[in-house]
Amino acid sequence: MISLFNYPPTEEQIWILMKIGIGGEAGLLALRILTILLTGIVLWLWFTKLKNILSIKSSVLAVGLLLISPTIWVLCWSYPLMIVKIAAVLLIVIFFKTKWWVVVLILLGIGFYNVKFLKQNPAILSKITMADAKNEVNSRFMSEDTLRIKMELPLWWRRIGYNKIFITYREVLAESLPFLDLETLYFQEVHPMEQKSVVLFYWPEVFILVIGIYFWVTSKINKSAMNMLVILMLIAFTDYLFSNTVVYQRFILMLIPLSLIMATGAEKILTNNKYIGGFVTLVVLYAVYVNGYDITHRADFWLDNRPLVYKSWYAGIRNIGVENFPKIYISTLIGNSDNYCWFYLGEQCKSDRFVFNSFDLSKGYIDNGLYAGFTGEFVGPRFKNDFDTDWESQLPSLGLTLISKENIRDTVAYKYGNDIGLVVKK
């Protein structure tokens, strides 16, 4: 069982630690505590802002609903830059009046932050430039023209429907619509496509949302609250469009407006009927418990598995000693990991001893040294990713000795297996 609490650092945590020059577990813990503190302060300020425009109960509930979201826990623990983004948006909304130019600045800033700091390449950019649309128009015409039995429609007619501008409109819509994806927002616990994502809101909360929507559209809601809701949704939408990362992180800013709507619903439930209110509270608390139990027992199911791979390799290397090997080859199949090397092994990673590159030990001459990689790199890749469970029995014939082996839950390097390990060639 892999718990959230001892989950290895993410790439952005390591990047921050490198920038401030503090590595190791103590640095990581300090960073995590700082991130939690930042979240706490921002949410407190958010509460003080909310109580001016909503009732006290709704304000408490809105912040409470955010606090019980597993996504917020995970971001606090592993994604400080995401927390910075949430904090920045909330602080601007808290301290600036919601003028149109402030909103435009936030929207531009979010796009810049995602591309520059979070190194994301939003898919929407290729849609707007019509690159994909051109391909689709050609492909549609060609596909239809190959039909031997077909209805004949005039070319001019087909061109009205199949043209770059309209297809671009369609593709931008297709890129935007998942922003309204109820499954991802509320049904991650039972998601039909088993996508890799942390729970944003628990499924019972969808009913609180429905009731919240009812009261938002039928009651006389404070105009500034309504403005704030619309602006927060617009910001969340822009962030969603101009990001390209795991799905729950694309939705993080949507948590805030949804929590406002749900808070109103929850308040009405709690005040209108104490029995129903009590029941709903129990169900939501149970949801918190069930998900808490889940994520603290199998964090690898919910989170990115690559940090586990790096931890396994570098902690293994540290245990057997860097100095014992003339060369240490680290696989780059899932990205360059020299930052992780620095985190686990310190400055010695800068020496010539370390080689960061992919390898295939099943082919030809092998240099002496220690190899950290995937099964497929040791015994050759397999197209269907179907390796024997005792693949290590093939190693002696290649002159290799297995030092350690670990299985990871997700396939992060297809064709190379779900086992990772350290192998020595002497």
Next chain:
Amino acid sequence: MRSKIAIIIVVVTMVLGIVFRFTGLDKSPPSLGFDEAALGYNAYSLLLTGKDEYGNFLPISLRSFNDFKPALYGYLTIPFIKVFGLNESSVRMVSALAGIVSLWFLYKFLSVFIKDKLVCSLIFLWLSFEPWRLHFSRNAFETHLSSAFFLMGAYFLIKNKKIFWSLLFFGLSAYSYHSARLSVPMLIVLWGIDPLKWFWVDSVKEMVSSVWNGVTKMWWILALFIIMVIPVFMANSSLVLTRFNQENVFKRFYPYAPKEFVQGINPFLSFNSNALYYFGGIISGHVMSYFSPVNLNSRIYAWVKMSPQFIPGMGMLGWIEGVVFLFGLIVVIRNLRKSFEHRYLIYWMISGIAPAAVTWTWYHPLRSLNIFPAIEIIVALGAVEILRMIKNKLWYLVIALILMITVVYTINNELLYSAYENHGEYQPGGFREGMMTLKELSKDYDQVIIDSPHAQSFIFVLFYQKIDPNIVHKYADIRPKPGVEGNLNFNFEKFVFRPIDWPKDRNLKKTIIWTDDTMSKEEIEAIPGAKLRMVVPNALYDTARIITIE
């Protein structure tokens, strides 16, 4: 003036509806699907003998591929086969006709909610080209027929004047497809007791009174409906239940909670991961998925893609309707308290979703087809709301232009692109092109071997060769028994369905072989006495070869 223009638009919409539903039914989709062929051949058999392909006299359900299709579609197809013969068009005409009738009732329904006739007619024109409407009207789907009847029944129910008609159409709906057998009673009950109203009653006494009034209003309608559909449940009820056992949500997802947390314990007694919690999530998710704009608009689940309900490149609705649907939902929610008609839309949605929600698939348009007219009405309400918010009239022009292009795109998509994407797997093609040649040739040969990758290819032989149903009835006893799924081919007369084994079969005499083997003409004719008679094309590629061995 406005109402005259509105009438013209409605007439034009209906005419266009007829044109795009009936034109080229034999070419798009270019080949029949298995279920279409089965419906057609059973109707042919009923026409000639009064019995289905198994020899059952005037059945309520067609055993077909052991899936016991409700038989009404087959019966309604009989006149078209009588007039036009057994072909693709005649099989699809009932669905096309259902599409037209459904269109008209969509307009009637829209008129209930939108009082401005011009706006109503323009929205009707737009909605008449929804992808699902075109797609389901151009394929023979008993579900589509059922959905049209359901819409008609729902219309007369909300009118609360001609309950006889409502009952009649609901009954026909139940005889057309399974879903209606649950949806109809649910809708009648919800319509009668109007539970959403309870949120605004002030006392328990008032609520009890409301429930009592509701029960007295609807019990006899419900009772009559149940009496009407008793024969459906009497006939093959255990086999229909077998089907439900395979598809239901209760069995497929057990133990509902993550398996690694409930191993070795009763999942319902687990505190850390209680099965009931996860099961609640699954059912709630199933219901909510039908309100999700992404599902309605663009997301295609694997089980949808691998079936005839798949509309390539689009969801059931056009490209903007999912968003407009959200606006419509807000309108519905805003009017819940004061308007029964708006509450009725929610009841319609819930009762239409219920049969689909208890099956294992998350979002399944085919099983929930009854709700799509309700969704369209909600979209229409959203559109009216958006139009109301627009101040600058230039936007009307922009919207009209986008919608017009969307309609053209949808038509291209359904008539051409869909034919390309859907061809092959469940619309295999080639049988129409090759069967006449096979029929002519088979007169001079002792045996015909059909080597096809399709598990039910026999149905195309029956359909395209118009095999005398009396002959097929004789083989009913040797056919795979009810409950068996997968390969349902059976040998009859000269026809043998099996894979070809060339090392052995090259020695056969007086035999015709239909095979998808990719042997070249030279390779075939190197076999003593063998001759390539025809390379059989389908709409996209050469799919089979007809080979004779003397």
